[in-house]
Amino acid sequence: MPATRTTSPALERAHLVWDLFIIVLVIANLALLLFDSLFLLPPLNAAFEAVAPGLYGAYERNIHANFLTIDLAFVAVFLLDVLLGWAVAIAERHYHRWFFYPFVHWYDVLGCIPLGGFRLLRLLRVISLLHRLQRMGLIDVRRWYLYGVVAKYYDILLEELTDRIAIRMLDNVQQEIRAGDGLSAPVIERIVQPRKQALIREISQRLEAMAGDAYAHHRDDTLRYVRGLVGRTLSESPEIRRLGRLPLGSQVARGLEASFSDLACRLVDEALAGLQSSEFSSLVEHLAESGFDAWLRTDPHTEQITEQVLVDMLELLKEQIAVKGWQHKYD
DSSP: OOOOOOOOHHHHHHHHHHHHHHHHHHHHHHHHHHHHHHHTSHHHHHHHHHHOHHHHHHHIIIIITTHHHHHHHHHHHHHHHHHHHHHHHHHTTOSSSGGGHHHHTHHHHHHTSOSHHHHTTHHHHHHHHHHHHHHTTSOOGGGSHHHHHHHHHHHHHHHHHHHHHHHHHHHHHHHHHHHSSOSHHHHIIIIIGGGHHHHHHHHHHHHHHHHHHHHHHSHHHHHHHHHHHHHHHHHTOHHHHHHHTSTTHHHHHHHHHHHHHHHHHHHHHHHHHGGGSHHHHHHHHHHHHHHHHHHHOOOHHHHHHHHHHHHHHHHHHHHHHHSOHHHHHOO
């Protein structure tokens, strides 16, 4: 792809002067088009003649009678601008191919046609030139009052339009859900089932991580609870009470309690340490698969609940979309 040539400061200033000249001509031409269109309206024509008869006669003889010739003079300058812009674009390699310019600047080309509908495209030339001046940093249209007004009402119009389209689409989705033969079965068959193994593996890994992390953070509390549970159980046992009444029985009972507590704590430690083993992972996966299959089983009641949940969710989305954000933004 050819490299773009760097425009010299002098040439850039020449472009700027020419662009400003074209903006003045376009504004003058559009003002003339507007005034001459109003001049053709009988009430305004009569009012103009009554208020300023001399100016009326001069305008009718010199401008209105030769309006097409004057407009063609403007068109000649605009056509020259298009040809110069095309030549500059080729010389400075603005586009990948030399013939791209008239397609990119189609509004300039069509605006040179001296017909009513095409003449309005000359307004786009002003917008294009203002955008170029904005890009060059010579003006900042975002600070203009007119830009703020246009941006405000464009924002309001765009939000209202997109909100109505979105609400209409959600209405259609709700109607399709209500009129359908059931949504749960297709969702399970086409979305959930192809990802069944991945979902089961994810569930089992989360269960293992949850159990392991919970025990690691609460190991001391868990072992303290186990020892307390063993102690309460032995203290309430009639056999241990009878043993305590024997000579040296209390020492034996305490020894048994300590031994049972240590044994229970070791069992808990071993059991929870086994959470990292492949056997426990396989067990969790089998349990998750059984629960997963039970969860996937559907019936007419399940279908109805699922569809109602989806309809209510869409209704909530419609309520959120219907909120007119522009009212809060421009209050």
